[in-house]
Each structure stands twice: as C-alpha cells, then as structure tokens.
Amino acid sequence: MVTVEDFKTRDIRINRALALFSRAASEKQYLHIHHSQSSSRNTSLSDIYAWHKKRGFNEIGYHFLVFREDFVLGRSVDKKPASIENHNLGALAVCFVGNFDSELPTAFQEKMLQLILKQWKVAGHVDFTDVFAHRDLDNRKSCPGANLYNLLQKCKNVEK
Numbered sequence: 001m002v003t004v005e006d007f008k009t010r011d012i013r014i015n016r017a018l019a020l021f022s023r024a025a026s027e028k029q030y031l032h033i034h035h036s037q038s039s040s041r042n043t044s045l046s047d048i049y050a051w052h053k054k055r056g057f058n059e060i061g062y063h064f065l066v067f068r069e070d071f072v073l074g075r076s077v078d079k080k081p082a083s084i085e086n087h088n089l090g091a092l093a094v095c096f097v098g099n100f101d102s103e104l105p106t107a108f109q110e111k112m113l114q115l116i117l118k119q120w121k122v123a124g125h126v127d128f129t130d131v132f133a134h135r136d137l138d139n140r141k142s143c144p145g146a147n148l149y150n151l152l153q154k155c156k157n158v159e160k
C-alpha cells in the first residue's frame, strides 16, 4: 500500500532532483534527452544500473531519470555523462523511462519535460538550439522514441 509518507518522501526526492537540475542547467552547455527503450511499467532504477554496468559504465550513464511518477538523480551532475558518443563534454543527460516508440509518456513525464525545459531556459539558455534528442546527434538511433520526440518538439515550441 502507498502511504502518505511515501508521497512526502517522493515529493522531497523530486524537488531535490529539480533543484540539482536547475543548478546543473546553469553550468552545462547542452541538454540531451533519451528514453530507456524498455517498458515504463517494468523498468526500475536497479535495472538501468545493471544494464549500464554490463555496457562497461561504472554507474548509470544519465544524470537524471524520469520514471512514470518519479524524478531521480542517476549520476552526479558534476561528472561527465555516458550519454551520446563524442558529445558528452558539457552535456546534461536526462532519460525518460519507457519505450516511446510504442507507449505514450505519462502526464507526470510530460509535466517534468515542460519543467526541465523551463528551468533550462531560466538558467540562461536563450533558445532550445542546445537541446538535443539522442537521434538528433546519432541518426542510427530512434531514441527517445517517436512519441517523446514529438512531445519534445511541441514543448520546445510552447516554452520558447
């Protein structure tokens, strides 16, 4: 059962991650958006940790992860991400958990996307030419999935 305490803990965690994102946004040059390419309902933080360990990273490659109903820190924002080959320097990497070629982002994930774009702008990025979907920098990838990619384009236009 989910208790009131669980919600409070989650809110504290989300707010802490957003505050970290906001600080990092003013220090980084590029924002990268990914999806996990796995079912949003069956993917945990420890799954992603295990996959990245297997790929030879010493920890989760992304700075932040947006789950169906949660927003958490992956890798310290002070470290370079394992995000997109040859584009990691100066990048802040966010992964939305889900396979958005076949599923839609949740309302929470949509809200988080809007919030991080807003914070990115507030942090001094005058437009969104420095925000990249993974596929923008590597056309062999469909990441972050058609549905999240379309939502990202829409949000960029709205928040502009």
Ligand SMILES: [Zn+2]
Residues within 6 Å of the ligand: 033, 034, 035, 134, 141, 143, 144
């Ligand atoms: Zn990706």
